[in-house]
Structures are given as structure tokens and as C-alpha cells.
Amino acid sequence: MDFNGHKPIYLQIYDHVCERILSGEIRSGDRVVSVRELGVELGVNPNTVMRAFERLQMKEIIATKRGIGFYVCEDAKEKILLEQKKEFMENEVPEFLKKMELYGIKIEDIIKLKDKS
Amino acid sequence: MIKISNLDFAYKNTQVFKNISLEFQKGNIYGLLGENGVGKTTLLKLICGLQKPQHGSVTVDGLTPSMRQPEFLQNVYFLPEEVITEDTTPEKFIQKIGCFYPRYDFALFNKLMGELEVDLSKRFNELSHGQKKKSLLACAMSLQTDYLFLDEPTNGLDIPSKALFRKVISQYCSDETTVIISTHQVKDVENLIDPIVILDRDDVLLNASFAEIIDKIYFEYGPERIQDAYYTEMLPGGYINVMPNTEHLESNVNIEALFNAVMKNKETIKNLMK
Numbered sequence: 001m002d003f004n005g006h007k008p009i010y011l012q013i014y015d016h017v018c019e020r021i022l023s024g025e026i027r028s029g030d031r032v033v034s035v036r037e038l039g040v041e042l043g044v045n046p047n048t049v050m051r052a053f054e055r056l057q058m059k060e061i062i063a064t065k066r067g068i069g070f071y072v073c074e075d076a077k078e079k080i081l082l083e084q085k086k087e088f089m090e091n092e093v094p095e096f097l098k099k100m101e102l103y104g105i106k107i108e109d110i111i112k113l114k115d116k117s
Numbered sequence: 118m119i120k121i122s123n124l125d126f127a128y129k130n131t132q133v134f135k136n137i138s139l140e141f142q143k144g145n146i147y148g149l150l151g152e153n154g155v156g157k158t159t160l161l162k163l164i165c166g167l168q169k170p171q172h173g174s175v176t177v178d179g180l181t182p183s184m185r186q187p188e189f190l191q192n193v194y195f196l197p198e199e200v201i202t203e204d205t206t207p208e209k210f211i212q213k214i215g216c217f218y219p220r221y222d223f224a225l226f227n228k229l230m231g232e233l234e235v236d237l238s239k240r241f242n243e244l245s246h247g248q249k250k251k252s253l254l255a256c257a258m259s260l261q262t263d264y265l266f267l268d269e270p271t272n273g274l275d276i277p278s279k280a281l282f283r284k285v286i287s288q289y290c291s292d293e294t295t296v297i298i299s300t301h302q303v304k305d306v307e308n309l310i311d312p313i314v315i316l317d318r319d320d321v322l323l324n325a326s327f328a329e330i331i332d333k334i335y336f337e338y339g340p341e342r343i344q345d346a347y348y349t350e351m352l353p354g355g356y357i358n359v360m361p362n363t364e365h366l367e368s369n370v371n372i373e374a375l376f377n378a379v380m381k382n383k384e385t386i387k388n389l390m391k
Binding site: 006039041042043051 | 283309310326328
């Protein structure tokens with residue numbers, strides 16, 4: 001995994017786990033690798049991984065079970081998609097609209113592009 | 118916990134620490150940073166009992182390192198930057214010193230030598246500088262002390278070895294261990310060290326976790342140089358601006374930029390992080 005410079009590492013690890021769930025690599029009910037295992041795999045401070053897992057827990061994407069560790073919650077995929085959609089609408093779309101205005105692109109141009117694809 | 122209170126230390130006429138106080142909490146991998154000659158190695162020596170404070174105190178879990186009691190020494194290992202080794206193999210060396218450390222594990226030593234890809238059959242003086250460093254690291258880690266101090270551990274390691282180093286250190290860390298890594302090569306230990314301690318001549322400028330740093334300081338990557346930033350630097354894609362985090366934004370700590378920002382605004386950042 002390659003980290004980029006802008007986003008806190010714990011959020012990048014959060015995204016990384018979400019990606020694994022979205023791709024179907026780990027499914028609802030599956031065990032998630034432990035904080036320790038993921039820390040070693042990524043060569044990252046275990047406390048940083050713990051922060052990512054705490055956030056995943058808070059968002060009810062993963063939960064803990066005694067003796068098992070972390071597992072993927074039911075509807076985890078839907079929750080992630082919902083969150084990403086919100087993020088897309090709130091951050092990426094306004095940025096996109098700003099650029100459209102800057103370059104003088106009309107909404108019709110975009111619709112045309114969409115119809116073609 | 119390591120507790121340093123009102124510590125003074127000088128070598129003959131050179132004052133190194135003047136009334137410094139700081140703590141190292143369990144379960145962390147600390148990064149100890151500072152310009153050349155500010156006393157990073159001296160601090161490690163004071164914590165492991167190789168030097169004695171002239172005033173003030175250093176305690177590790179309530180024990181005084183300079184008294185060099187067995188119960189303290191068996192739980193601490195300091196790996197200096199340069200080690201003069203005997204004409205022997207790492208295996209013989211660890212078997213010799215292992216008996217002083219109750220949790221020493223020879224199987225772990227072999228496993229680490231394998232993970233770090235060191236040739237087991239060679240003597241120290243037949244190993245390259247990097248191989249020797251890695252074998253000493255395997256020795257240090259197989260002792261499984263709660264306190265592990267590493268002085269410039271990545272110097273001389275090749276690129277793949279640096280990644281291996283991060284993996285084995287991450288593995289070493291537990292709720293009971295305290296690892297302190299003194300280094301100038303912050304890129305080598307990025308994402309591994311947290312909290313960060315920055316030493317200055319006579320003083321401690323910063324001792325904070327990433328969460329605490331991010332809370333107070335914002336690292337902005339953008340197209341412009343921001344005038345009243347603590348520190349700005351031109352990068353290939355624009356600028357990095359280190360600024361007060363007034364809007365509660367979350368950013369990624371860039372350790373080099375943080376270090377430079379702290380050195381340029383010593384008092385301001387010291388007060389900000391209090």
C-alpha cells in the first residue's frame with residue numbers, strides 16, 4: 001500500500017479496509033485482520049491502525065466479538081457506499097462544478113458526454 | 118513509564134540539558150528528533166544508566182537507571198548507532214548475552230534473522246555494515262525487553278531492509294513496550310513513530326502524539342505560499358504550509374515540515390502544544 005501525503009494515515013487505512021469490503025475481498029461476518037497483523041503488513045505504528053479501526057467501529061462497519069476480534073458488520077457495504085456518496089456529493093461535486101464554470105463547460109456538454117458513453 | 122524531572126547534564130564544559138522534564142508512556146514507538154549535537158544519544162544513555170544526571174532525576178518504572186540494578190537492566194536494551202562487535206557470530210553473541218534477559222527467546226532470534234534476511238553462518242566482521250546492523254537488531258529484539266532504545270537504526274540499511282525494519286518494529290510494539298528511535302532519517306520511520314519528541318539545545322521543544330499535533334497544527338498542501346504560516350516549503354507539486362489549525366481540519370503530519378516549523382517557531386509551538 002502506498003500512502004499519499006495529504007490525508008492522515010489512519011484515514012488512509014480506514015479507506016483501505018473499506019476498499020477491501022467494497023471489492024468483496026472481505027464480506028459481512030468475515031473476520032478482519034487484527035490491528036497487529038495489519039500494522040505489521042503495512043509497517044505502520046499499531047496505534048495508528050487502532051485509530052482507523054476505532055473509526056470503522058464508530059461507523060458500524062466493523063464490530064468486535066469476544067474471542068474473535070473484529071468482524072465485518074451486516075450492511076457494511078451499503079454503509080460505506082452511502083458514506084462515499086455523501087462525500088462525493090459534498091466535496092467532489094462542488095469542486096467539479098467550480099471547474100466547469102472556470103473552463104466554461106455547460107451542463108449540456110456533460111449530458112452529451114454521458115449519453116455517448 | 119520513563120519519567121525525567123528537572124534534569125541537568127553536562128560533559129565537562131558543555132551543557133547538554135538544563136532543567137528538562139519529559140515523560141515517555143508505555144505502548145508507544147517514540148521518534149526522538151533533533152539537530153546534530155543536541156543530546157539525543159546522551160538522553161538515551163541517561164535513560165539506560167550509561168550516564169548519570171548531575172541534577173534532577175530519571176526513573177524507569179520507578180527504578181533509577183544509574184543505580185544499574187539487575188531488575189532494571191534485564192528489562193532494557195540500548196542499541197547504539199555504531200557497535201564494536203566481538204569476532205564471533207550473531208548467534209554466539211546472543212546466546213552469550215541472552216541469559217541476562219528473562220524473556221530472551223532464541224527461536225525469535227532465528228525468526229528475525231530470517232525475516233531480516235541475514236546470513237546466519239557469518240561472523241560480525243564478515244557481514245556488510247547493513248547486514249551487521251540488522252543482525253544486531255535481531256539480537257536486540259529477541260531479548261524482548263519492555264524498553265528498547267535504537268540510535269539511528271536505519272543508517273546503512275538498503276531500501277528493502279528499511280521496510281522490513283518498519284514491519285519488525287511494528288510487530289515488537291505491545292501495550293507494555295516502549296520503543297524510542299533516535300533518528301535523522303525521518304522518511305525511514307514515517308508512519309512508524311508516534312509520538313514525536315523534538316530536542317533542542319538545553320530544551321525539549323515538543324513531545325506530542327500525531328493526534329495532538331493534528332489537532333493543533335494544519336499541514337496544507339496547495340498551490341500557494343501562505344504568508345503567515347509557521348513554515349512553508351516548495352514541493353514539486355506546490356507548497357506545503359504548516360499553520361495553526363484554526364478550523365479543526367484533519368491533515369497528515371509531514372514530519373520534516375513539522376521539524377522545520379518547530380525549529381523556526383520554538384516558543385510559539387511550545388506554547389501552542391502545552
